[in-house]
Amino acid sequence: MNTRTLVKDLAALPDGPVTVAGWVETVRDQKKVQFIILRDESGAVQLVNPAVRELDPEGVSVGAAEALALTEQISALGHGTFISVSGDLKHDERVKLGGLEVKIGSLDVVSEALETPIAADSSLDKRQDWRFLDLRHPRQNLIFRIQTTFLHALRTYWVERGWIEIQTPKLMASASESRAELFELGYFEGTAYLSQSPQFFKQMAQPAGFGRVFEVGPAFRADPSFTSRHATEFTSIDAEMSWVDSHEDVMTMHEEVLVAAFTAVKDRHGAEIQELFGVEITVPSTPFPRIPLAEAKEIVASRGYVVPRTDADMDPEGERQISQYVREELGHEFVFLTDYASSIRPFYHMRHADDAGLTNSYDLIFNGVEISTGAQREHRVDVLIEQAKEKGLEPEELDFYLDFFRYGVPPHGGFGMGLARVLMLMLHEHSIRETTYLFRGPTRLLP
Numbered sequence: 540m541n542t543r544t545l546v547k548d549l550a551a552l553p554d555g556p557v558t559v560a561g562w563v564e565t566v567r568d569q570k571k572v573q574f575i576i577l578r579d580e581s582g583a584v585q586l587v588n589p590a591v592r593e594l595d596p597e598g599v600s601v602g603a604a605e606a607l608a609l610t611e612q613i614s615a616l617g618h619g620t621f622i623s624v625s626g627d628l629k630h631d632e633r634v635k636l637g638g639l640e641v642k643i644g645s646l647d648v649v650s651e652a653l654e655t656p657i658a659a660d661s662s663l664d665k666r667q668d669w670r671f672l673d674l675r676h677p678r679q680n681l682i683f684r685i686q687t688t689f690l691h692a693l694r695t696y697w698v699e700r701g702w703i704e705i706q707t708p709k710l711m712a713s714a715s716e717s718r719a720e721l722f723e724l725g726y727f728e729g730t731a732y733l734s735q736s737p738q739f740f741k742q743m744a745q746p747a748g749f750g751r752v753f754e755v756g757p758a759f760r761a762d763p764s765f766t767s768r769h770a771t772e773f774t775s776i777d778a779e780m781s782w783v784d785s786h787e788d789v790m791t792m793h794e795e796v797l798v799a800a801f802t803a804v805k806d807r808h809g810a811e812i813q814e815l816f817g818v819e820i821t822v823p824s825t826p827f828p829r830i831p832l833a834e835a836k837e838i839v840a841s842r843g844y845v846v847p848r849t850d851a852d853m854d855p856e857g858e859r860q861i862s863q864y865v866r867e868e869l870g871h872e873f874v875f876l877t878d879y880a881s882s883i884r885p886f887y888h889m890r891h892a893d894d895a896g897l898t899n900s901y902d903l904i905f906n907g908v909e910i911s912t913g914a915q916r917e918h919r920v921d922v923l924i925e926q927a928k929e930k931g932l933e934p935e936e937l938d939f940y941l942d943f944f945r946y947g948v949p950p951h952g953g954f955g956m957g958l959a960r961v962l963m964l965m966l967h968e969h970s971i972r973e974t975t976y977l978f979r980g981p982t983r984l985l986p
């Protein structure tokens with residue numbers, strides 16, 4: 540291990556010898572002095588070198604020859620080159636970047652870089668082609684530090700309350716959501732499918748006696764659309780809990796865990812988010828507004844937008860409109876739309892005791908886009924079989940799942956939430972491609 544100091548730790552050190560390492564962001568090669576902006580994973584620092592352009596023709600001292608060589612080495616540095624520099628740290632208020640600089644003693648070129656193929660104004664698609672270079676940008680770096688904090692806070696919330704983290708298989712014998720968006724692959728002599736959601740197996744933890752479980756893992760959807768919110772592979776955050784009375788209990792847990800996560804993000808990164816994204820993170824107040832879907836459609840209609848089909852889900856414009864209403868009238872960035880019609884919900888959603896046309900379910904909308912679906916599940920196996928048949932499913936195909944309900948199971952419910960969507964909306968970004976480490980879509984399998 541070398542003994543490099545992270546850039547962010549320099550401020551706390553006294554003046555004196557240090558070693559820093561990272562990549563060259565810029566070189567300013569002036570006649571009398573040279574500046575390098577070196578960036579590492581934690582920040583950027585100015586390195587300085589008094590330029591020596593020629594040797595003293597009188598007596599050539601070894602030191603002078605070294606100084607000339609260092610100057611020439613810096614002049615030749617390409618952007619993106621990884622270097623390690625030992626030198627003298629000096630705190631100096633006049634230095635704009637962090638009030639300190641390092642006077643270069645020696646410089647090692649560790650790995651040279653070709654000229655970068657992308658610029659700040661390159662298209663998103665081109666930046667995706669060169670994602671590893673795009674990720675060097677401090678905004679992108681911050682997104683994934685925020686993601687780390689966000690996930691850590693969710694985990695901490697659940698772990699401290701006795702939840703169990705599970706990893707469900709992604710190779711499946713059948714569809715987990717709809718057959719429409721299913722990836723099929725050859726599996727020895729037969730066929731397997733990629734998991735669209737951990738739905739069935741997180742529910743399995745309930746008859747397994749786990750009580751409350753969560754998972755953060757990949758989900759796959761063979762969705763051919765090119766929107767800012769759809770990927771063919773995405774990270775799904777899933778929760779499932781026993782002993783709920785209705786979807787209301789799921790929503791209460793859902794909002795609490797989001798408050799914990801937003802608090803952590805604001806505390807740790809609020810100032811940087813303000814600086815790099817111009818966004819003030821708001822920790823949402825609880826309870827989040829709850830509006831039944833039918834009422835939400837009326838509200839949106841009264842504002843001049845009619846959601847195309849009456850039996851349908853809220854469409855993207857409807858989601859934007861209801862969010863705008865909630866922001867203006869209730870001062871909130873989140874809204875739970877509840878009580879979806881059973882005709883537009885999966886067979887496993889529990890229906891209202893007094894109205895089979897409605898489900899104990901919700902979607903969570905954040906800043907105009909759906910980030911989650913949640914519900915109480917139907918745990919009475921005879922009702923579940925009827926609902927499956929009604930949706931045109933073959934109970935025989937689902938037998939492994941139906942077995943979960945034949946040997947005793949508590950009432951339960953949970954939600955699934957798309958990680959990249961939450962980050963996109965939190966940071967007011969325009970696409971989940973910006974908030975996914977490596978995006979996967981219909982025409983993107985590389986890098």
Ligand code: AMO
Pocket residue numbers: 716735736737738760762768769770771772773775777909910911912913914953954955956957958960
């Ligand atoms: P649903 O299909 O609504 O519900 O998915 C839950 C959440 O996952 C995210 N999501 C996606 N993100 C990116 N690209 C996609 N193609 C994509 N599809 C979904 C969204 C969405 O809100 N089993 C249920 C959840 C449950 O009831 O527990 C489910 O999968 O943020």
